[in-house]
Amino acid sequence: MTITIVGVGLIGGSMAITLRERGFADRLIGVGRRAVSLDKALSLGLIDEKMDLEEAIEVSDLIVLTVPVDALKEMLPGVLDRITDRQVVIDAGSTKEKFLASIREHPKRSRFVATHPMAGTEYSGPEAAVPGLFDGKCTVFCDVQDSAPDAVELVKRLYETLGMRIVYMNAAAHDLHTAYVSHISHITSFALALTVLEKEKEDKAIFELASGGFESTVRLAKSSPDMWVPVFRQNKENVLDVLTEMIHQLSHMKELLVKEDFDNVYKLIQQSNEIKRIIK
Amino acid sequence: MTITIVGVGLIGGSMAITLRERGFADRLIGVGRRAVSLDKALSLGLIDEKMDLEEAIEVSDLIVLTVPVDALKEMLPGVLDRITDRQVVIDAGSTKEKFLASIREHPKRSRFVATHPMAGTEYSGPEAAVPGLFDGKCTVFCDVQDSAPDAVELVKRLYETLGMRIVYMNAAAHDLHTAYVSHISHITSFALALTVLEKEKEDKAIFELASGGFESTVRLAKSSPDMWVPVFRQNKENVLDVLTEMIHQLSHMKELLVKEDFDNVYKLIQQSNEIKRIIK
Numbered sequence: 001m002t003i004t005i006v007g008v009g010l011i012g013g014s015m016a017i018t019l020r021e022r023g024f025a026d027r028l029i030g031v032g033r034r035a036v037s038l039d040k041a042l043s044l045g046l047i048d049e050k051m052d053l054e055e056a057i058e059v060s061d062l063i064v065l066t067v068p069v070d071a072l073k074e075m076l077p078g079v080l081d082r083i084t085d086r087q088v089v090i091d092a093g094s095t096k097e098k099f100l101a102s103i104r105e106h107p108k109r110s111r112f113v114a115t116h117p118m119a120g121t122e123y124s125g126p127e128a129a130v131p132g133l134f135d136g137k138c139t140v141f142c143d144v145q146d147s148a149p150d151a152v153e154l155v156k157r158l159y160e161t162l163g164m165r166i167v168y169m170n171a172a173a174h175d176l177h178t179a180y181v182s183h184i185s186h187i188t189s190f191a192l193a194l195t196v197l198e199k200e201k202e203d204k205a206i207f208e209l210a211s212g213g214f215e216s217t218v219r220l221a222k223s224s225p226d227m228w229v230p231v232f233r234q235n236k237e238n239v240l241d242v243l244t245e246m247i248h249q250l251s252h253m254k255e256l257l258v259k260e261d262f263d264n265v266y267k268l269i270q271q272s273n274e275i276k277r278i279i280k
Numbered sequence: 281m282t283i284t285i286v287g288v289g290l291i292g293g294s295m296a297i298t299l300r301e302r303g304f305a306d307r308l309i310g311v312g313r314r315a316v317s318l319d320k321a322l323s324l325g326l327i328d329e330k331m332d333l334e335e336a337i338e339v340s341d342l343i344v345l346t347v348p349v350d351a352l353k354e355m356l357p358g359v360l361d362r363i364t365d366r367q368v369v370i371d372a373g374s375t376k377e378k379f380l381a382s383i384r385e386h387p388k389r390s391r392f393v394a395t396h397p398m399a400g401t402e403y404s405g406p407e408a409a410v411p412g413l414f415d416g417k418c419t420v421f422c423d424v425q426d427s428a429p430d431a432v433e434l435v436k437r438l439y440e441t442l443g444m445r446i447v448y449m450n451a452a453a454h455d456l457h458t459a460y461v462s463h464i465s466h467i468t469s470f471a472l473a474l475t476v477l478e479k480e481k482e483d484k485a486i487f488e489l490a491s492g493g494f495e496s497t498v499r500l501a502k503s504s505p506d507m508w509v510p511v512f513r514q515n516k517e518n519v520l521d522v523l524t525e526m527i528h529q530l531s532h533m534k535e536l537l538v539k540e541d542f543d544n545v546y547k548l549i550q551q552s553n554e555i556k557r558i559i560k
Contacts, residue, residue: 119491120493167489177483177489181491190552191533191552192468196461197552206461209457211418214462216497217469218559221555222553225545229542240537243530243533247527250467250527257516262512266509269470269504269505269508270505271474271477272477274473275502279494279499
């Protein structure tokens with residue numbers, strides 16, 4: 001099968017490596033705006049060749065769009081305009097509702113399958129691509145009733161080849177859920193990094209004692225604004241809801257500390273320990 | 281050397297294993313309030329025998345207090361009352377200023393060395409003890425000018441045996457720095473866990489998409505309130521300062537999202553990416 005990856009970075013590149021290794025793809029074409037990035041992907045062997053988008057669409061069975069969600073929204077109608085009824089297009093974006101609404105009436109809507117593989121690291125670009133990134137993780141299929149059964153079937157096989165578990169969800173639920181279990185984690189990491197970096201301006205040695213706990217909570221603050229600003233833009237309402245609740249929880253904790261109400265601080269920590277039920 | 285560990289949990293237990301393995305200790309005595317915990321430590325082979333505190337002090341060269349910082353503050357004067365000028369006492373507490381003030385005038389102050397090995401996991405109790413927990417990490421020695429040189433020398437050898445790098449700092453600086461690079465990470469993890477657990481009450485499936493990023497930012501929310509409430513009590517002022525700044529950062533992010541000022545969101549994320557300089 002010939003697959004085009006548009007945006008050969010962490011996600012697209014890791015897909016490329018794994019799909020080739022496992023015999024799903026036999027020709028991999030890379031498309032991208034940044035020539036440097038594309039040449040890197042070529043020299044790393046992630047893709048076999050690079051092409052313009054139009055050219056690549058013509059020769060591909062499957063087109064995988066792994067670009068930031070703003071670019072995705074802009075690009076998708078044009079891609080659908082050019083495909084036949086035997087081709088399939090997928091995305092890997094972290095938000096769904098806004099851009100799905102923008103192609104709702106498109107005559108080729110059914111050739112598109114909206115997916116979100118929930119895997120990644122805080123790194124980006126083709127150098128960050130690794131085989132096995134998706135193994136055992138979950139991927140979300142959104143609004144599959146709007147996609148053709150044969151297209152869904154093909155994309156299911158693709159994700160099964162990547163070793164992923166498939167979860168079905170409508171776009172609205174997906175965007176709400178990812179705001180809670182992904183987007184807010186990034187915002188708190190960014191804020192934590194800013195808090196400590198701010199302190200560093202007056203106290204150069206502030207990081208001397210940073211250890212594992214700090215590293216794990218702040219790790220996501222290495223994530224690229226090119227990916228995350230579009231996510232926050234497109235999922236603004238949900239992100240604001242969670243962010244408001246997060247600020248409320250921190251303010252509540254602060255209030256209890258100010259009042260020295262340590263019994264209730266104890267109870268809150270005990271409640272938060274409930275998370276053991278979720279993460280092992 | 282005979283060493284007594286008071287509170288044989290994650291830290292005390294891990295010290296015990298490693299100090300025995302590396303030939304620093306040849307007799308390890310456990311002391312603790314909870315008989316179940318102590319019997320567990322005995323059956324795991326962390327300690328050779330259990331004793332009452334008074335009894336244990338009499339036969340030990342070194343007494344290691346790895347109890348929550350409130351218990352430490354309460355217990356320390358009584359321990360110092362009972363030791364001779366050839367014995368040494370250390371702690372491993374996450375805060376220093378408050379309890380050091382409470383023993384400032386103690387006639388045996390110089391036999392005490394205040395230390396904080398910056399290592400740990402989100403687990404607690406003797407079952408959580410592991411060898412090599414401290415390897416390559418840093419430990420803080422506070423206010424060493426108040427300890428006798430021979431006591432400091434012994435404790436240096438102990439931490440070098442554990443494989444730790446020693447950092448010297450006064451108690452006030454220690455408490456400020458740990459508020460920034462440790463205590464606030466725990467508070468944000470607790471708050472994040474509470475935020476999502478709160479949502480789960482109305483939406484049972486909210487955790488279905490939780491992936492690596494969520495797990496790393498929320499991992500510390502598994503930490504015990506028995507350890508952390510005393511830390512927040514004793515380091516209240518510093519923790520409140522950082523918490524206020526953290527709420528400010530999150531509120532600023534919220535304000536920018538509300539205004540759809542995504543250029544400045546982009547700039548903030550770029551600034552937070554600076555953290556790459558600190559964590560690799």
